[in-house]
Amino acid sequence: MIDDIIGAAILMAYYLVILVALPTALRAWTRTPKEVVRKFQHVGYSMSVFILVRLFAKWYMAIAASFLLVLLAYPVLILLERTPFYKKGFVDRTARGGELRKQLLMVQLSFSLLIAVFWGLLGRRWHYLIPVAVMAWGFGDAAAALVGKFWGKRHVVHRWIEGAKTWEGTWAMMAFAAAAVFLTMFFYWRQSWYVSLIVALVAAPLSGFTELFSWRGADTLTVPLVTACVILPLVYLFSCLGW
16 A cells, blocks of 8 residues: 555656656747647656556556546646736647546546456456557657657548648657667567567557548547557467467
């Protein structure tokens, strides 16, 4: 129980520093573009999954810490949205605020679903898969947004695609998702380099197209879940083959 309390405290401190203090400082003291600050927060959200899978011994305590974070942060954000400080120090693309609250809910829901399925249901053996899937989303989606915004020229036009997404952004998503999957599997999950590479090359395109067809921020849920569901049978197959 003491370890879980320490883990929860570290999680709260991480969010205060990485997702509040640093982005606010970037907005106040530098000319960093808003989209860069927003995606800095996005990557910061994704990296917090390592705290959940490393510092908590039980899967349900990790989920409890996620919900505790929401319970504490959500009302604070509602109050902050009414102040001039919020508009000056935070990046929120909605006129009345609420984007950060929605993102907080979606991220913690995504983490909780992954933890419940790939740790609670399938067992601790597969909990390493959780950060692999989250890294594909975190770094891939950030690359897609930044490359698409600053360098994207060829727009993807389809009635199932929301907004002005570009092929450049989608290719960047695939490339960074592949790199994130490979590095996380190889260094964190301790898979062989060739298994990590094969899995990355298979999962990245599916992650990219999932992000492309996700609406209204749903990629926070869809990309990690699809990525995890693709990687699981591949790794199981390779383990059966003795790879």
